[in-house]
Amino acid sequence: MWFKGSFDWVRGVFIVVTALVLASPAFAEKGKLAQRLTPQVMAVVYPGAEKLGAEEGSPPAIAVYKGDQVVAYVFSTLDIIAAPGYSTTPFDVIAGIDLSGHITGAKVVFHDEPHIAGDKVRQGELDRFLAAMAGRPLKGGKDTLTPDYVADSTVSARAMRTAILATASLVLRPRLGRNAQTAAIAPARDLDTFNKKSLDELVAEGAVARRRVTSGEVKAALAGAGAQDAKLDWPPGRDDDLYIEFVTALATPTAIGGNLIGVVALEG
Numbered sequence: 001m002w003f004k005g006s007f008d009w010v011r012g013v014f015i016v017v018t019a020l021v022l023a024s025p026a027f028a029e030k031g032k033l034a035q036r037l038t039p040q041v042m043a044v045v046y047p048g049a050e051k052l053g054a055e056e057g058s059p060p061a062i063a064v065y066k067g068d069q070v071v072a073y074v075f076s077t078l079d080i081i082a083a084p085g086y087s088t089t090p091f092d093v094i095a096g097i098d099l100s101g102h103i104t105g106a107k108v109v110f111h112d113e114p115h116i117a118g119d120k121v122r123q124g125e126l127d128r129f130l131a132a133m134a135g136r137p138l139k140g141g142k143d144t145l146t147p148d149y150v151a152d153s154t155v156s157a158r159a160m161r162t163a164i165l166a167t168a169s170l171v172l173r174p175r176l177g178r179n180a181q182t183a184a185i186a187p188a189r190d191l192d193t194f195n196k197k198s199l200d201e202l203v204a205e206g207a208v209a210r211r212r213v214t215s216g217e218v219k220a221a222l223a224g225a226g227a228q229d230a231k232l233d234w235p236p237g238r239d240d241d242l243y244i245e246f247v248t249a250l251a252t253p254t255a256i257g258g259n260l261i262g263v264v265a266l267e268g
Helices: 002-023 039-045 120-131 154-176 199-204 215-224 254-260
Strands: 051-056 061-066 069-076 092-098 103-110 208-214 242-249
Touching (some): 039 092, 103 120, 120 154, 199 254, 208 215
Antiparallel strands (some): 051 061, 061 069, 069 092
């Protein structure tokens, strides 16, 4: 009887916790951005929008219209890159990017940051910090954010700022298209396009170089240099044993660095 009662209690707690988790905005279903674009959010993200389009495209975004012309796109960092904050829980920042590559505004609609959640003062500072990104260009120009952090919540604020810029770039590039390259000009390295890939996939396509060195190769190299008697911190084992493995890559392209160390870590 004790076991049955205990089991019922644990099952009840599990049901409650599961319900809370599923109800959390952090686990919002993708493709529901329009439902989160409340008047309060739009007043910050793109004040004065006359009409919104449907959520579409890859990555998904919603077009902002003035008259019959698209003037900007609204997007969610959660829906596109699900960048984690200081708490490791992905936050949801909704932001806009105009066709000239300038942020139109940004507002966090969900986060679980320990130094901000429940603190009205820091939450207000974070809201002002993100709203002040309006007018900030994706490339070049001077960052007008002063200071460029939120006191005692620097990691959280900068993670959100970087997620906005990274996501905005992913949203804007395929919608504007690429400049045509002439035969006389070598194609430029694509720094912005992002597709999730494993390390093995990056190695297979040549984006990441991997070099495995065996103990036999180390011995041969030492002998060739006349240093076969050198004392090493890690003495070579059998000839076919792995001695060391190198993995190297250029991290600045988002397709590479974003997969190896995370999109948010690539702050520019």
